[in-house]
Amino acid sequence: MAETVVLAVQERTSKGTRKARKLRGQGLVPAVVYGHEEKTQSLTVNGEELTKAVKHGARLVDLKQGESLQKALIRELQWDPLGHDILHVDFARVAADERVTLDVRIELRGTAPGVTAGGVLDQPLHNLLIECPVISIPESIRVNIGELQIDQAIHVKELKLPEGVVAKNDPDAIVVQVSPPMVEAEAPAVPGAEQAEPEVIGRAKAEEGEEEAEK
DSSP states (O other): OOOOEEEEEEEOOOOSHHHHHHHHHTTEEEEEEEETTEEEEEEEEEHHHHHHHHHTTOOEEEEEETTEEEEEEEEEEEEOTTSSSEEEEEEEEOOTTOEEEEEEEEEEESOOHHHHTTOEEEOSOOEEEEEEEGGGOOSOEEEEOTTOOTTOEEEGGGOOOOTTOEEOSOTTOEEEEEEOOOOOOOOOOOTTTTTOOOOOHHHHHHHHHHHHHHO
16 A cells, blocks of 8 residues: 655745746745645645655655645656656645545566566556555555466456456456567578689689699
8 A cells, every 4th residue: 555645835826937946946846736626726845755755656645734734646747857856746636535546557576487488578568547545555566477477468357456446457458478489580591502602812813823834
């Protein structure tokens, strides 16, 4: 289950790229919170605390503004081009008793015997779209591949999901599979290639010398 953390936020009145850059220089990240038929509110949140929460897999947070506390999902993150710093975050208000739909990463566990035998592991699906109680969001969906042989696959409908979690992807979609090893085809032989003898310049000159000597 994802950890619920408390993030202190403050109301943000300044707008624009220049103002946002100034806030980031102060260690703050511009943010918005929306949903539940309430007005969208512009906020700032401590960049270090937010980054720490995200890196620890937090999805559900409590936003603390003065004496007010509201639950919210981290819905969208905007990172810098290098992926080091968070430039902006969108929060969505939620109630403790509601169900939400979101993507959760798929985590493979174990070693597939098919790979040990020379097969190639292929994972077409890296994230799973799920519906679950907001207070029970899993950090990841763990998939055991310890019995996966060559030419075998695990489909969405075969996943063992935590209680209350429902997959929204196509049930027949392949999550992970082991394909046979790729065999490189040998280049076809060119007829007559072995009979052709390349001309050797040194030998040609030697033969010319012998002909002159005989004259």
